[in-house]
Structures are given as structure tokens and as C-alpha cells.
Amino acid sequence: MTTRRHILTGAAATGAAALAAPAVSRAQAPIKWRLQTYAGPALAEHVIKPAVDSFNRIAAGQMEIELYYADQLVPTGELFRAMQNGTIDAVQSDDDSMASPTAVRVFGGYFPFALRYSLDVPVLFNQYGLGKIWEEQYKEVGVQWISAGSWDPCHFATKDPINSLADLQGKRVFTFPTAGRFLSRFGVVPVTLPWEDIEVAVQTGELDGIAWSGITEDYTVGWADVTDYFLTNNISGAWIGHFFANQARWDELPDNLKELVRVCFDASHYYRQWWYWGGEAELRVRGDKMKLTAIPDAEWAQVEEAAKGFWDEIAGQGEVETRVIEIIKDYNAVMRDAGRPYRYG
Missing domain, CATH: 3.40.190.170 (Bacterial extracellular solute-binding protein, family 7)
Known part of the structure; x- marks a missing residue:
């Protein structure tokens, strides 16, 4: 009995001590990315801001993307170099405008008569192999190609x-x-x-x-x-644009954040599909x-x-x-x- 009482008393004391001394937790600082888009503020409200806002809400403090507009940090023509050397972490642009040094630069933006409809872009990249080519090209120059999407016709x-x-x-x-x-x-x-x-x-x-x-x-x-x-x-029939990231910054992300980046940027592509498609018809007919x-x-x-x-x-x-x-x-x-x-x- 004495031995048993001693053990129980000791256990209780240990438990009480544990309760009395609260654990000290240190909040980890969020990962921060600076992303610059090709678009000015009015256009960015549709082509990128909803996706960035959504990402930041879902990431819930684990990561934050800071959005910058056209030429705000660097001129659009210098976007690629700035991302490659880590001055900025991510970019939304076409290959042509950001002066990509890759062989696919010429296909960025509007490649004449390659596309008739906006859906042609995701099909070409996801089903016909263009995505693989883009990923290979950018890996060679230290940049992660994330995804391609379509914008409006030219x-x-x-x-x-x-x-x-x-x-x-x-x-x-x-x-x-x-x-x-x-x-x-x-x-x-x-x-x-x-x-x-x-x-x-x-x-x-x-x-x-x-x-x-x-x-x-x-x-x-x-x-x-x-x-x-x-x-x-x-x-x-559609502009081809992409999301890119500095390779080292991309590699640092845990898998769940990489997946969240992809999902939110895909949501951005989807938003533009209906926003542009409906807008093009509406404004031709009812615009003044x-x-x-x-x-x-x-x-x-x-x-x-x-x-x-x-x-x-x-x-x-x-x-x-x-x-x-x-x-x-x-x-x-x-x-x-x-x-x-x-x-x-």
C-alpha cells in the first residue's frame, strides 16, 4: 500500500506540474512570396487578384503571396531575369512580354492563328504535350513553370x-x-x-x-x-499566359503548399475562361x-x-x-x- 500510494502521489505531482507549466510554442513566420503580374490594377482585379486572395485565406498564415502590378517592382520586360535571380519570387505573364530566354518565347502571348477558342489552350498544354515542353524549357534556366491558361482574343x-x-x-x-x-x-x-x-x-x-x-x-x-x-x-482566339516561380523558392515549399498554389492558379484560369468569354459577346452587342x-x-x-x-x-x-x-x-x-x-x- 505504501509503495502504491507513493507511486500514485508521484504521478499526480508530475501531472500537476505539467499542467502548471504551459508549453511554450513559437509561431513559425509565414513563407512570403512577391508575385508580379503583367497586368495593371484594374485588369489584375480579374486576372489574378481573386486567386491570390483565395490562396492567402486558405494558407491561413502558413504562406502569403504579395501581389504587385505591371512594372511596379521591375519593368515587364525584366520580369524573367528578376524572377530567375530571386529579386521577385513568382510571375504571371506570357513568355514574349517577359523576355524569356527559352525557345518557347515566340509562342507566348498571341501566336498567329494557332488558337480559335480559349479552351484550345488548356487542351494543348494538358492533352497535347505543350506543358511538358514548357516545363523542360524553364527547368533549364532555373525557373519552375507552374501552369498555362488562356485569356482573351487579339x-x-x-x-x-x-x-x-x-x-x-x-x-x-x-x-x-x-x-x-x-x-x-x-x-x-x-x-x-x-x-x-x-x-x-x-x-x-x-x-x-x-x-x-x-x-x-x-x-x-x-x-x-x-x-x-x-x-x-x-x-x-486566345492569349497564352502562364504562372512561373523561382526554382529555389518553389523547391522550398512543402508539398501541400505546392498543391495549393497549383489549385488556386487553376482557379484563376477558370475565372478568366468565363469572364472573357461572356464579356466579349456582351460588350460587342451591348457596349456603347x-x-x-x-x-x-x-x-x-x-x-x-x-x-x-x-x-x-x-x-x-x-x-x-x-x-x-x-x-x-x-x-x-x-x-x-x-x-x-x-x-x-
């Missing part, structure tokens, strides 16, 4: 009406590097300026127009307020800021035909470019042979 918003190819001659247009390279064959003069300067450049006459987006973006960022006409012909114009189909066919030669020209640049062009050609052949609703007209 149309001209101009001060003067465009009703024929001749009307494009000499027009100074803000556009993407590869799109500008292609459009210069039809007399367009591509102009590169900081994104936030475009509206004023149109007002002052430095620019005659913009070939950067669809009509949803024109209204959202204010370009519809300074241009009078919207050309319904487009050179691409720009008059719609069109180049006749028979004449526009010259532009579509020229794109085939442009594709072959790009394929001749190297093995990676050839692989991508072959996939794009194969995909479009399947879509054409499938008929409605994939390709017709």
Missing part, C-alpha cells in the same frame, strides 16, 4: 476605322513582340511602351491603336474610352463605346494564309520550335476534322 482597337487590309498600312500599334513581327507584314508599325502609358499615347497620337486584347479588356482598363473602333477580325468594323472574309483569308508561312518560318528556328509547331498543326487538323462545334466556317 483584336485591334483603333482611332480610325479598319475595313480593309489597306487601312492597316502605317498604323502605329501597341502589341506583343511576336504579334507585331507578324502584323508588320501588313504594314503595321509595332510600338513598345510601358503598359500604363498606352491610354495617354493613344490620346496624344503617339499610337494609332492597340492590338493587345479583346473588347473586355478594352473596357476594363479604359482603352475603350480613347479608341473609337473595334475590329472584329482577330489574329488569335466603340463601333464594330470588319475586314471581309475573302480579304482576311490572306492574313490567315500568311500565318502558315510564319509557322514554317518559326519551325525553322530550332528543334523545340519544330516540336511545338508540329503539335499545333496536329491539334488544328483534329479540330478541323472534328467539325462542329470545334472548327467550322
Whole structure:
């Protein structure tokens, strides 16, 4: 009994001591990423901010993504280098605008006539193998490619009406590097300026127009307020953009946060699918800021035909470019042979 009582008393004392001395826990500081987007504040409200806000809520203090807008930390043309060297941790952009040093740079943004609809982008990357190529290309330069998604189609918003190819001659247009390279064959003069300067450049006459987006973006960022006409012909049915991260910062993340990044960025891709698709139709029909114009189909066919030669020209640049062009050609052949609703007209 004495022994038993001694043991019980000792155990009770130990338990009481444990209760009396609270454990000291140290909250781990959250992982912080700085992500810069290609978009200005008004556009970022749709193309990235909802996903970042959602991520930060779900991460619940384990990680926080700080969002910066176009040119806020570094100029858009320096985004890749800044991410590669760790000045910023992640980027939302197309390959072309951020001056990617990879062979796939030329396909970023609007690659002429490769896409008709926004759904073409996720199918090409997830089912036809472009995602694997992009991941390989960026691994070689110390960057993690996370995912690709589609944005809006590429149309001209101009001060003067465009009703024929001749009307494009000499027009100074803000556009993407590869799109500008292609459009210069039809007399367009591509102009590169900081994104936030475009509206004023149109007002002052430095620019005659913009070939950067669809009509949803024109209204959202204010370009519809300074241009009078919207050309319904487009050179691409969707913009190809991506999320990237500095490789070392990505590798540091635990698996659950990597998965959360992917899921939230995929949600961003989905948001844009319906926001742009619905907006393009709604504003063409009910928008009151720009008059719609069109180049006749028979004449526009010259532009579509020229794109085939442009594709072959790009394929001749190297093995990676050839692989991508072959996939794009194969995909479009399947879509054409499938008929409605994939390709017709």
C-alpha cells in the first residue's frame, strides 16, 4: 500500500506540474512570396487578384503571396531575369512580354492563328504535350513553370476605322513582340511602351491603336474610352499566359503548399475562361463605346494564309520550335476534322 500510494502521489505531482507549466510554442513566420503580374490594377482585379486572395485565406498564415502590378517592382520586360535571380519570387505573364530566354518565347502571348477558342489552350498544354515542353524549357534556366491558361482574343482597337487590309498600312500599334513581327507584314508599325502609358499615347497620337486584347479588356482598363473602333477580325482566339516561380523558392515549399498554389492558379484560369468569354459577346452587342468594323472574309483569308508561312518560318528556328509547331498543326487538323462545334466556317 505504501509503495502504491507513493507511486500514485508521484504521478499526480508530475501531472500537476505539467499542467502548471504551459508549453511554450513559437509561431513559425509565414513563407512570403512577391508575385508580379503583367497586368495593371484594374485588369489584375480579374486576372489574378481573386486567386491570390483565395490562396492567402486558405494558407491561413502558413504562406502569403504579395501581389504587385505591371512594372511596379521591375519593368515587364525584366520580369524573367528578376524572377530567375530571386529579386521577385513568382510571375504571371506570357513568355514574349517577359523576355524569356527559352525557345518557347515566340509562342507566348498571341501566336498567329494557332488558337480559335480559349479552351484550345488548356487542351494543348494538358492533352497535347505543350506543358511538358514548357516545363523542360524553364527547368533549364532555373525557373519552375507552374501552369498555362488562356485569356482573351487579339483584336485591334483603333482611332480610325479598319475595313480593309489597306487601312492597316502605317498604323502605329501597341502589341506583343511576336504579334507585331507578324502584323508588320501588313504594314503595321509595332510600338513598345510601358503598359500604363498606352491610354495617354493613344490620346496624344503617339499610337494609332492597340492590338493587345479583346473588347473586355478594352473596357476594363479604359482603352475603350480613347479608341473609337473595334475590329472584329482577330489574329488569335486566345492569349497564352502562364504562372512561373523561382526554382529555389518553389523547391522550398512543402508539398501541400505546392498543391495549393497549383489549385488556386487553376482557379484563376477558370475565372478568366468565363469572364472573357461572356464579356466579349456582351460588350460587342451591348457596349456603347466603340463601333464594330470588319475586314471581309475573302480579304482576311490572306492574313490567315500568311500565318502558315510564319509557322514554317518559326519551325525553322530550332528543334523545340519544330516540336511545338508540329503539335499545333496536329491539334488544328483534329479540330478541323472534328467539325462542329470545334472548327467550322
